[in-house]
Amino acid sequence: MRPGAGEDEMNAEDPAPQRADGTVGKALEVLDMVADFERPVRFSELLAAERFPKATLFRLLQTLTSQGMLSYDPDRQSYAPGMRLVRLAHSAWRQSSLAPIARPHVDRLAAQVGETVHLAQLDNGQVLYVDKRNARQPVEMFSQAGKIGPAHCTGVGKAMLAFLEPGPLEDALARQSFHRFTDHTLTSAKALKADLARIRARGYAFDDEEHEPGIICLAAPILTRAGRVLGALSVTSTTERMNIPALEALAPGILQTAAAIAADAESWRFPEQDKRGGR
Amino acid sequence: MRPGAGEDEMNAEDPAPQRADGTVGKALEVLDMVADFERPVRFSELLAAERFPKATLFRLLQTLTSQGMLSYDPDRQSYAPGMRLVRLAHSAWRQSSLAPIARPHVDRLAAQVGETVHLAQLDNGQVLYVDKRNARQPVEMFSQAGKIGPAHCTGVGKAMLAFLEPGPLEDALARQSFHRFTDHTLTSAKALKADLARIRARGYAFDDEEHEPGIICLAAPILTRAGRVLGALSVTSTTERMNIPALEALAPGILQTAAAIAADAESWRFPEQDKRGGR
DNA sequence: AAACCGAGTTTCATTTATTGGAACCAACCA
DNA sequence: TGGTTGGTTCCAATAAATGAAACTCGGTTT
Numbered sequence: 287m288r289p290g291a292g293e294d295e296m297n298a299e300d301p302a303p304q305r306a307d308g309t310v311g312k313a314l315e316v317l318d319m320v321a322d323f324e325r326p327v328r329f330s331e332l333l334a335a336e337r338f339p340k341a342t343l344f345r346l347l348q349t350l351t352s353q354g355m356l357s358y359d360p361d362r363q364s365y366a367p368g369m370r371l372v373r374l375a376h377s378a379w380r381q382s383s384l385a386p387i388a389r390p391h392v393d394r395l396a397a398q399v400g401e402t403v404h405l406a407q408l409d410n411g412q413v414l415y416v417d418k419r420n421a422r423q424p425v426e427m428f429s430q431a432g433k434i435g436p437a438h439c440t441g442v443g444k445a446m447l448a449f450l451e452p453g454p455l456e457d458a459l460a461r462q463s464f465h466r467f468t469d470h471t472l473t474s475a476k477a478l479k480a481d482l483a484r485i486r487a488r489g490y491a492f493d494d495e496e497h498e499p500g501i502i503c504l505a506a507p508i509l510t511r512a513g514r515v516l517g518a519l520s521v522t523s524t525t526e527r528m529n530i531p532a533l534e535a536l537a538p539g540i541l542q543t544a545a546a547i548a549a550d551a552e553s554w555r556f557p558e559q560d561k562r563g564g565r
Numbered sequence: 566m567r568p569g570a571g572e573d574e575m576n577a578e579d580p581a582p583q584r585a586d587g588t589v590g591k592a593l594e595v596l597d598m599v600a601d602f603e604r605p606v607r608f609s610e611l612l613a614a615e616r617f618p619k620a621t622l623f624r625l626l627q628t629l630t631s632q633g634m635l636s637y638d639p640d641r642q643s644y645a646p647g648m649r650l651v652r653l654a655h656s657a658w659r660q661s662s663l664a665p666i667a668r669p670h671v672d673r674l675a676a677q678v679g680e681t682v683h684l685a686q687l688d689n690g691q692v693l694y695v696d697k698r699n700a701r702q703p704v705e706m707f708s709q710a711g712k713i714g715p716a717h718c719t720g721v722g723k724a725m726l727a728f729l730e731p732g733p734l735e736d737a738l739a740r741q742s743f744h745r746f747t748d749h750t751l752t753s754a755k756a757l758k759a760d761l762a763r764i765r766a767r768g769y770a771f772d773d774e775e776h777e778p779g780i781i782c783l784a785a786p787i788l789t790r791a792g793r794v795l796g797a798l799s800v801t802s803t804t805e806r807m808n809i810p811a812l813e814a815l816a817p818g819i820l821q822t823a824a825a826i827a828a829d830a831e832s833w834r835f836p837e838q839d840k841r842g843g844r
Numbered sequence: 845a846a847a848c849c850g851a852g853t854t855t856c857a858t859t860t861a862t863t864g865g866a867a868c869c870a871a872c873c874a
Numbered sequence: 875t876g877g878t879t880g881g882t883t884c885c886a887a888t889a890a891a892t893g894a895a896a897c898t899c900g901g902t903t904t
Contacts, residue, residue: 307628308861309891313589314632321656330851339893344853349586353593354689357661363852367657369688372695375654376711377600378646382636409648410633416651432655587890588862609880618864623882642881 312338316346317355317367326364375432383407384508384517385417385431388547392419392519395543399521399536401528404503406442407517408450409434411461413443416517438462438478439471441493441505442518447478448485449507449515470496490537492530493520500525504533506544510552519544591617595625596634596646605643654711662686663787663796664696664710667826671698671798674822678800678815680807683782685721686796687729688713690740692722695796717741717757718750720772720784721797726757727764728786728794734761749775769816771809772799779804783812785823789831798823 319336320327333343347365350356354370380386388405396403396419405417418430437443437458447458464473472478485491493503505520521536598615599606612622626644629635633649659665667684675682675698684696697709716722716737726737743752751757764770772782784799800815 307631309588310592310625310628311632312891313592314634317653321653324656325660328851333851340852341854341893341895342891345891346589349589352586353590355593366661367653369657369661369686369693371650371654371657372662372711373688373693373713374596374600374646375650375657376713377603378648378650378654379711381604382645382648383651407648409652414648414652432651432658434652434655591862607880612880619881620864620866620883621862624862 312342313346313350316343317350320356320365321367326359326362326366328362328364332365379416379431383416384547384551387550388417388508388517388519391543391547391550392417395419395519395521395539398539402522404430404442404505404520404522405517406435406440406446406520408437408443408446408458408515411437411458413437413440413446415442436463436465436467436497438464439467439493439496441491441503441520441522444478444481444485444493445491445505445507445518445520446515448482448491449509449513467497468495468499470494472496489541491518492533493522494530495525502528502530502533504537504540506537506540508544508548508551510548516548516551519547591621592625592629595622596629599635599644600646605638605641605645607641607643611644658695658710662695663826663830666829667696667787667796667798670822670826670829671696674698674798674800674818677818681801683721683784683799683801684796685714685719685725685799687716687722687725687737687794690716690737692716692719692725694721715742715744715746715776717743718746718772718775720770720782720799720801723757723760723764723772724770724784724786724797724799725794727761727770728788728792746776747774747778749773751775769820770797771812772801773809774804781807781809781812783816783819785816785819787823787827787830789827795827795830798826 316332316336316338319332323331329344329347332347333340336343338346347356347358351358351365351368354368356365357368358365384407385405392403392405403419404415406413406415408414413435415430415433415435435443437447447455450458459475459478462475462478464475464478465471466473472481481491490504490506493501493505495502501522502525503520503522505518507518508516510516519540521533521540523533595611595615595617598611602610608623608626611626612619615622617625626635626637630637630644630647633647635644636647637644663686664684671682671684682698683694685692685694687693692714694709694712694714714722716726726734729737738754738757741754741757743754743757744750745752751760760770769783769785772780772784774781780801781804782799782801784797786797787795789795798819800812800819802812
């Protein structure tokens with residue numbers, strides 16, 4: 287089994303979502319659980335929320351804490367994601383995300399259109415924002431990079447879904463909540479697929495107030511020459527300032543930027559540096 | 566053994582640095598190793614760099630990859646930190662770091678002094694930058710937040726070390742490389758301790774070109790009322806634009822900001838929200 | 845004050861996953 | 875063709891994870 291390969295021919299009917307490779311998988315599941323709470327969480331809350339037996343959960347938490355992946359506040363007796371994650375994520379962001387490569391292009395586009403620009407990637411069927419240029423105020427750091435969002439009702443999400451292979455697409459669709467955020471939200475796989483077909487034909491996606499009322503956006507996928515989805519790029523505005531046709535006028539610039547990012551990403555090779563960071 | 570507690574009375578002579586709780590520890594060690602390379606890394610490179618036997622390392626990598634903690638590029642046959650880390654770090658940054666609480670204060674200070682401002686915390690004896698305000702251009706995202714640096718030769722590092730308890734201090738000192746970056750770098754624990762005493766007396770630290778030539782900074786610790794080190798705050802400039810006395814003139818503002826952050830951090834309690842993110 | 849409680853922690857025999865030496869496979873040289 | 879490197883798989887030995895139950899410790903209740 288090659289790690290990266292996207293197994294097409296897995297049994298289509300595995301009962302449990304077949305997570306958890308051994309102990310490490312469980313530990314990471316706990317880690318996710320703590321992170322999902324978005325606030326310090328107590329042992330008993332985790333215990334209630336999870337299938338692990340007391341003692342097991344306890345040891346898992348201990349291990350993660352002693353490893354710095356979680357931090358424990360003895361006063362409040364609560365766990366929170368630890369700073370080691372931030373350190374690790376720094377590396378991840380720098381070398382696995384599109385952000386460093388795309389930065390100059392995103393900067394240019396943002397300056398050009400004067401609206402908010404998002405750069406996103408697909409992570410487990412969810413949209414993961416990896417960079418953002420806010421028209422005015424300085425970038426909100428992590429509060430945006432690292433944030434996840436739904437794919438079924440965002441421009442970047444749909445732009446990426448539209449160009450997925452059938453296998454990964456089904457997988458991603460299965461992970462959508464299809465939660466209705468607004469009147470315009472597409473709330474079924476069928477409706478979404480119809481839109482995806484249009485997006486594929488058109489080359490870019492709209493979000494016409496599907497996620498938040500008053501917020502519209504145009505998004506283009508970032509694709510390798512071979513057609514693999516790398517990410518997506520979007521320009522967001524409000525119905526007050528703009529409308530869909532006005533956004534569409536920006537499409538050429540956005541598509542061009544997306545293409546430029548794709549080209550850079552593909553030609554990118556890591557310099558064969560041999561120096562190690564000064565630890 | 567309470568997870569968070571800083572065991573004072575552990576046998577002072579454990580031979581190996583006693584890492585690795587079980588499998589999870591090993592997996593995380595591999596993760597760190599991959600991250601430390603700061604570039605995609607091949608199986609054999611990791612194998613050479615590490616004590617794990619081939620098969621073990623292989624399985625560890627498989628597990629981490631299938632969990633999304635690493636990404637694997639089949640073409641180049643190389644591993645890199647995965648996007649799941651970015652997602653997790655987002656949570657960590659938001660709730661475990663000082664950054665969200667400190668933001669308004671950091672903003673204000675940055676506007677006031679017109680120089681680069683850093684917010685840092687101590688992570689395993691290293692300085693971990695959690696936020697940054699760049700005098701001019703928009704914030705460099707992760708490229709700064711999540712970055713680690715040496716503690717022995719940076720303003721924020723020394724400001725934090727100076728107010729550590731003897732136990733944690735010794736631990737942190739033992740982790741310093743004491744690498745000489747410039748002529749001014751303090752390269753021994755003895756010299757550093759002398760400086761820490763001055764810092765403790767003075768209330769703030771200088772970095773007088775100890776890390777980079779031409780770069781000077783003034784840093785203040787962020788302390789709880791009880792005296793526990795939460796982090797540090799610094800204003801950085803260049804010898805071209807400023808000098809040490811000029812920086813010292815900014816000290817009151819920096820100290821005041823640090824105090825304000827500490828006060829906010831201490832009064833901060835997480836709102837007892839019960840809603841969960843819309844997964 | 846004694847009994848009770850519930851959250852958190854530890855123990856220990858049982859079960860299970862991890863381990864790693866060795867064999868294997870597939871390219872790529874020479 | 876035969877050697878070599880780089881990566882993957884096997885499987886019996888082993889070490890680690892497991893989880894039911896017992897325990898501890900503050901704070902309640904009766």
